[in-house]
Amino acid sequence: MPIRLSSLFLRTLREDPSDAEVESHRLLVRAGYIRRAAPGVFTWLPLGLRVKANIERIIREEMERAGAQEVFFPALLPKEPYEATGRWEEYGDNIFRLQDRKKADYLLAPTHEEVFTLLVKDLYSSYKDLPLSIYQIQNKYRDEARPRAGLLRGREFVMKDAYSFDVTDEGLAKSYQAQRDAYERIFQRLGVDYVVVKADAGAMGGSKSEEFLSPSPIGEDTFVRSAGGFAANVEAVSFAVAPDVDGSKNPAPVIFDSPNTPTIATLVDFANQNHPGARPYTAADTLKNVVLALVSPDGKRELVVVGLPGDREVDQKRAEAFFGPHDVEAANDADFAKYPQLVKGYIGPVRAGKQFLGKDAESGIRYLLDPRVAKGSMWITGANEDQKHVFNLSYGRDFSADGVADIAEIRAGDPAPDGSGALELARGIEIGHVFQLGRKYAEALDLRVLDENGKLVTVTMGSYGIGVTRLVAVLAEANRDDAGLIWPEAVSPADVHIIAAGKDEEPFQAAEALSSKAETAGLSVLLDDRQKVSPGVKFADAELIGVPWVIICGRGVSEGQVELWNRRSGERVQVGLESAIEELLARRA
RNA sequence: CGGGAUGUAGCGCAACUUGGUAGCGCACCUGUUUUGGGUACAGGGGGUUGCAGGUUCAAAUCCUGUCAUCCCGACCA
Structure with a gap:
């Protein structure tokens, strides 16, 4: 039977809802696909439900083709499995928690790794049962600090999550590839524009991870790509340490009074005016030493200093990814009070000719360098005395570091780490994510099977997600004009x-x-x-x-x-x- | 959590400065009209003005508190 507009439960709006900022949200509400029920929570009307169902149908078909079987877990779960993996605490305020009448703790699941793992543990115990891939299409709940952009970042959303279980690493790689291929087919069939980028495995742990991003100016993820095919989330880009340069002819370091030069800009001006070199100095000739506080999950606070070229800023997200699971904050006044030797604005690796920064040096503060800082390169940097800077400080000769910290911002035009050309930056919306989790969850929940020698081995897992309701918004965002929506044929109501x-x-x-x-x-x-x-x-x-x-x-x-x-x-x-x-x-x- | 803004009919807004008991457009109902680009006219229904206190003869309006929502940022498998 046709859907008759004479009786369809629908009311189109002539005016825009005032709370809708992004176009997809505006049009989906105006055209009668969804209604807001609470911040980040939406009701689906008949037309919207049909679009969602079409997306789900395509996903199911491709999951089946990839050999994954559908199951359905509750959204309401007891806390115990999440306590076993530590995520009950890790998630903090980001999960919806509730109690039953007996005061037992429950949660609305933000993701289902634990219970999938436990279900397999319940039913299977032999290598003969593996590999196994299972999935569900389920509501997920996250108490986002700030839901936004309609369906793009909600507190309740639908996700397809799949999990693979293998005995061997090779098996995992195969299962991962099968899902990855399915994702390519799904997004192609949906007619959604996407790029696959290398991702940071982050809090999920595990080794290999890729994200499927749909390029969009309103995307919350920033990624880079090169003409030669490199593509990665900015959080997941790592640069090789720059090769050594010949520093044998570097002049000896010299300390100058540099009054009122607490910033890189003032320092560069001062250097060019008072101590001009062979060519004019730029910010890139200075070594900026940024003091960061790393906060571990159990709340412990440690200072670390990162030296990077003065023309670069620290990228907060890259820093979080690099130092994870620690949180990264700028050092505050209390931190500086604990280390009175640190002179704000004049911090450097060396004081009075002796290594100052470093775990085993005078300060005892861990000192890391940006990979661009090459052995043999010369720098203008702080002398650890108020109003003084040191020139010609040569890395490898005059100072050393405890290691590398690859946390500087990436700029358009920077060379790709694999030499495939200059990087361009773009924004994207994460529509899918594939992870090789490895054995983290299997170990935490003791998922082991007997191998062919009768020995217990820990299973290795993969986890694969697609944001279903988010895809509705992504498709709406990408397929519209001034007058309204224009659905791709595959998902149209x-x-x-x-x-x-x-x-x-x-x-x-x-x-x-x-x-x-x-x-x-x-x-x-x-x-x-x-x-x-x-x-x-x-x-x-x-x-x-x-x-x-x-x-x-x-x-x-x-x-x-x-x-x-x-x-x-x-x-x-x-x-x-x-x-x-x-x-x-x-x-x- | 920091900054900004806003809460008045289903939706979008006005009235608040200068207190006098709530109005406009859309939507909805009735009638007439129109029928290839959101017809026109007439009539009508619908509101504890977010909530709680306070000031006052009188509060949407002034004061205090509180809750909520939205935007920017922080955060975000």
Whole structure:
């Protein structure tokens, strides 16, 4: 049966909802796909539900093709499994917690690694049972500090999460690849633009991880890519240490009074005015030493100093990824009070000719260097005395470091780490993420099976997610114009939108007839059979709702003509009433 | 959590400065009209003005508190 607009539970809005900032949110609400129920929580109306169901259907088909079996866990779970892996605490305020009448703790699951692992442990105990891939499409809950952008970052959202279980690393690599391939097929079928980028495994632990990002200016993730094919989330880019340079002719270090030069800019000006070198100094000739506080998960605070070229800033996200699981904060006044030797604005690796920064040096503070700092390179940097800087300080000769910290911001034009060209930066929305988790969860929950020698071995796992409801928003965001949505054929709430325009009987009869014919041909139909609604309103609603093909039964019907309208291109052609469905089928992708 | 803004009909807004008991547009209902681009006209229903106190003869309006929502940032498998 067609969906009849005369009785469909739908009310389109002529005005924009005031709380919708991003276009996808605005249009999905205006066109009657979703309604906000609470911050970051949405109700799905019939049209929205159909789009969501179409996405889910494609995912199910491809999961099945990849050999994954569907299961369904509760969203409401007891805390115990999450305590076993430490995530009950780790998640902090980000999970919804609740208690039953006996005061037992529960949570609304933010993700399901634990219970999947436990279920496999319950049922399987032999290598013969593996490999296994299982998945579900489920609501997830996260108490986001700030939900935003409608469906893009909600507190309740639908996710497809799959998990693979293997005995060997090779098996895991294969399972991972199968999911990764499925993801490519899914996103291609959905018609969503995406890039696969190397990702930071982060809090999930594990070794290999890739993200599927849909490029969008409103994306929350920043990634880099090169013409030569390098692509990574900025958090996951790591640069090799710059090769040594010949420092044998470096002049000896010399300390100058440098009054009132607490910033890089003032220091560069001072150097060029008072101690000009062979060429003008730039910020890149200075070594900036940033004091960071690393806060471990159990709350312990440790200072670390990172030296990087003065023209670079620390990228907070890269720093968090690099130092994880520690949180990274700028050192505060209390930290400086504990280390009175640190002179703000004049910090450097060396004091009075002796190594000052470093675990085993005078200060006892760990000292790390940006990978761009090459052995043999010379720097202008702080002398650890108020209003004094040291020039010609040569790395390897005059000072050393405890290691590398690759946490500097990445700039457009920086060379890709694999030598594949200059990097460009772009923003994207994370629509999928694949992880090789390894044995972290299996170990924590003791998921072991007997191998062919009768020995217990720990299972290795992968975890694979797709943001289903987020995809609705991503697709809406990417497929629209000023008048409304324009769905890709694969997800549209209907295959064709048939409009009866006019007050006479004929257009309505023609629309009914075309509707049956379309359904016989296997097409789903949205039929605008509303009486006493002017054509203008019907056209405007059709544009807003965004079914990619529209057939208008109007004046021409008496001459046996209807109009076939391609919503995306705007093209409208007259076709015969009798052949309209054939014409449509021929033109559909 | 820091900064900013806003809470008045289903939605979008006005009235608040200068207190006098709530209005406009859309949507909805009735009638007439119109029917290829959100027709026109007439009539109508719908509100504890976020909540709680206070000031006052009188509070949407002034004061205090509180809650909520949105935006920017922080945070974010």
